[in-house]
Amino acid sequence: MSQTTCGNLIIGQSGGATAVINASLVGAFEAALADSRFDGIYGMQHGIQGFLQEEIVDLRAESQKVWSGLLSTPSAALGSCRYKLQGDDPGRVIEILRRYNICYLLYIGGNDSADTAHQLAQAAQHSGYDLQTISVPKTIDNDLPITDHCPGYGSAARFIAQATIDSTMNTISIPWHYPVKVIETMGRDAGWLAASSALGKRDDVDPPHIILVPEQPFNADRFLAQVEHIYRRLGYVIVVAAETIRDEQGQPLGASKQTGNDAFNHPLLSGTAECLVELVKQRLKLRARFDKPGDLQRMASNAISQADREEAYLVGKMGVQALLHDESDKMVTLVRHTEPVYFCTTGLAELVQVANVQKLMPTSYLDESRTMVTKPFYDYALPLIGDPLSQHTQLQKIGVRR
Amino acid sequence: MSQTTCGNLIIGQSGGATAVINASLVGAFEAALADSRFDGIYGMQHGIQGFLQEEIVDLRAESQKVWSGLLSTPSAALGSCRYKLQGDDPGRVIEILRRYNICYLLYIGGNDSADTAHQLAQAAQHSGYDLQTISVPKTIDNDLPITDHCPGYGSAARFIAQATIDSTMNTISIPWHYPVKVIETMGRDAGWLAASSALGKRDDVDPPHIILVPEQPFNADRFLAQVEHIYRRLGYVIVVAAETIRDEQGQPLGASKQTGNDAFNHPLLSGTAECLVELVKQRLKLRARFDKPGDLQRMASNAISQADREEAYLVGKMGVQALLHDESDKMVTLVRHTEPVYFCTTGLAELVQVANVQKLMPTSYLDESRTMVTKPFYDYALPLIGDPLSQHTQLQKIGVRR
Numbered sequence A, B: 001m002s003q004t005t006c007g008n009l010i011i012g013q014s015g016g017a018t019a020v021i022n023a024s025l026v027g028a029f030e031a032a033l034a035d036s037r038f039d040g041i042y043g044m045q046h047g048i049q050g051f052l053q054e055e056i057v058d059l060r061a062e063s064q065k066v067w068s069g070l071l072s073t074p075s076a077a078l079g080s081c082r083y084k085l086q087g088d089d090p091g092r093v094i095e096i097l098r099r100y101n102i103c104y105l106l107y108i109g110g111n112d113s114a115d116t117a118h119q120l121a122q123a124a125q126h127s128g129y130d131l132q133t134i135s136v137p138k139t140i141d142n143d144l145p146i147t148d149h150c151p152g153y154g155s156a157a158r159f160i161a162q163a164t165i166d167s168t169m170n171t172i173s174i175p176w177h178y179p180v181k182v183i184e185t186m187g188r189d190a191g192w193l194a195a196s197s198a199l200g201k202r203d204d205v206d207p208p209h210i211i212l213v214p215e216q217p218f219n220a221d222r223f224l225a226q227v228e229h230i231y232r233r234l235g236y237v238i239v240v241a242a243e244t245i246r247d248e249q250g251q252p253l254g255a256s257k258q259t260g261n262d263a264f265n266h267p268l269l270s271g272t273a274e275c276l277v278e279l280v281k282q283r284l285k286l287r288a289r290f291d292k293p294g295d296l297q298r299m300a301s302n303a304i305s306q307a308d309r310e311e312a313y314l315v316g317k318m319g320v321q322a323l324l325h326d327e328s329d330k331m332v333t334l335v336r337h338t339e340p341v342y343f344c345t346t347g348l349a350e351l352v353q354v355a356n357v358q359k360l361m362p363t364s365y366l367d368e369s370r371t372m373v374t375k376p377f378y379d380y381a382l383p384l385i386g387d388p389l390s391q392h393t394q395l396q397k398i399g400v401r402r
Helices: A021-033 A047-051 A064-070 A089-099 A111-126 A153-173 A192-200 A220-234 A272-284 A306-324 A375-385 B021-033 B047-051 B064-070 B089-099 B111-126 B153-173 B192-200 B220-234 B272-284 B306-324 B375-385
Strands: A007-013 A038-044 A056-058 A102-109 A132-137 A180-185 A210-212 A237-242 A288-291 A330-337 A343-350 B007-013 B038-044 B056-058 B102-109 B132-137 B180-185 B210-212 B237-242 B288-291 B330-337 B343-350
Touching (some): A007 A047, A021 A064, A021 A102, A021 A306, A038 A047, A047 A102, A047 A111, A089 A111, A102 A111, A111 A132, A132 A306, A153 A180, A153 A192, A153 A375, A180 A272, A192 A375, A220 A237, A237 A272, A272 A288, A306 A343, A306 A375, B007 B047, B021 B064, B021 B102, B021 B306, B038 B102, B047 B089, B047 B111, B089 B102, B089 B111, B102 B306, B111 B132, B132 B306, B153 B192, B153 B306, B180 B272, B192 B210, B192 B375, B210 B220, B220 B237, B220 B272, B237 B272, B272 B288, B306 B330, B306 B343
Parallel strands (some): A007 A038, A007 A102, A102 A132, A180 A288, A210 A237, B007 B038, B007 B102, B102 B132, B180 B237, B210 B237
Antiparallel strands (some): A330 A343, B038 B056
């Protein structure tokens, strides 16, 4: 036997959860199980924050039923954290890793998590501890650099695209009741999710009619003119807005920090959608309301993209393969191929090039109005959401004349 | 041939749409098509409001593909209205019916629609016009009397129940990030939909932990004490609130009519969920946020209850059967049977007993706290949502010790 075990592997999940982040965990675990070089296969509860409390679990002790169930379980089964390493945290992490003989660390997360993994790789090097660290991408925000896209985005995008089709059906049935609908998506800096609302749009009548992304400055007069124009043409308007929209001075809508003395009875608005609704009601005198699916867009178990789930599994598995190939301080990336049809392989990127870097929507994915996506965006995003969306049937409505 | 055609049938849809109201339309159309006594089979666009504009379409001209597609199409394909007959409207309707030789009217809708159908039945009688009128129930609010339940409710309830399970997965993964989540459901007077959030709850740890229904007066201190108690026990709290919750003086939360001079920058709150979130933040100093699925709960095409769809088809079909049996001025009802397993047959109720009557949640469906449902509610509502909900897998989390 030429190979001996060289220690234990630990896997963590970090940052905002997605509908498929557990598929990455399963992919990583199954790849680790298949190789004799790993002794213990551990999980950290609540990422590095729990690890600092030595909340470490034995993944080999989990049943096969758990692993197959996790494939379709949204959210981070190990628990997540949003914790930035501080002070002597890196040194303490290395000390605990040493104590548990852990020399492989796989960290599934977004920008901040890549930064954490990078800091740990550096700390290990400085203290002479033999640690390999690989980061596995996940984020519904799709804002990680280098990788073609991020596991988690495809399922959230699928949810938003179908929700836009479905929710609009209600507006169409009685347009004058609430002629303006605003759907608020997640996305504090990047508009990828708001943009995905157009993935079911086949023509200029289909929703959405206006997409507001964080990358483009918001101008109330221009927005209201657009709403009015579309309302006159169609009789209703579907707006999709990211949760953070900034005006030309960079001030987010509804970000007023004021709170009244009796905030329960008279609290101030905090949501983008609600601000837009108020704006339309007051300036255009049109009835408006909003849908805010909130955490549902990252968690909906009945809107998971099969393509997304498979890629989430793949990056988890390839993260472990990278460790086995002596790679460290890197993030697994998805590499797109289009011939003969869409598929992805994986690559590796230096963590230092990923950590804390945000990939925003390129301007080429928006048309001249900056409120609608272009064909290149469809080419980019459609393969990520899996099976075709449900498009609904309409009556032909052939009139009876007497 | 003993039977001759005696005229034309018209079908309308009215009130708030549901995910399965088109199944009732298909059921009615197919039953009508199967009987030679109907000559024309017409649809009214946007209910009685469109009919007054003679917006009448020929349903026989629609293709078979349309009918099969409509079975899984949410919302009202004929268009809906929220229109109360006024002045000489009933007389004008009778005049148009006469002109188009329509002697059968099937009206799919809720309380208000039942009232409309009843008024038309009376107007026809007064003017000596031979009209049969049958109403077919639909409403996500489940608030029609006499019928065991209302088609449309089962699918909306399924959506809310699964959304509560799914969205909570995010909270559990990192409870301290937003320990309090509020999910706002529809329901202005009746708590049926808010209550349905508990249909996936298996024990007192599962969500939701607090259900606020319109039928029960809201007391802020009692609510906050409950939130704090559950927070101390679990570390997080999932609250489901109907869109209208009234305090002990009958005043809805967030119903302040005040608007500032600059309402875009400083508008006032209008939503129940946002009020509750502010209350928790300010009084308990806990981070809180809300999901408001809005129209998605009535429209989500991937959360349709198969049982609900089949019953919606059934009531549409039986509405036409009732017309063929010379019934008039009545609403089709669902009659529950439990032996050997749950199934429904249909009955008929006098429209005068249905029109404008609301069936609220009985107190027996709420426990002593008035914020959680009882076993009789599960027995009542579980069969309506169709297949079992997706319950998610959790890791056993067996600790590693060194």
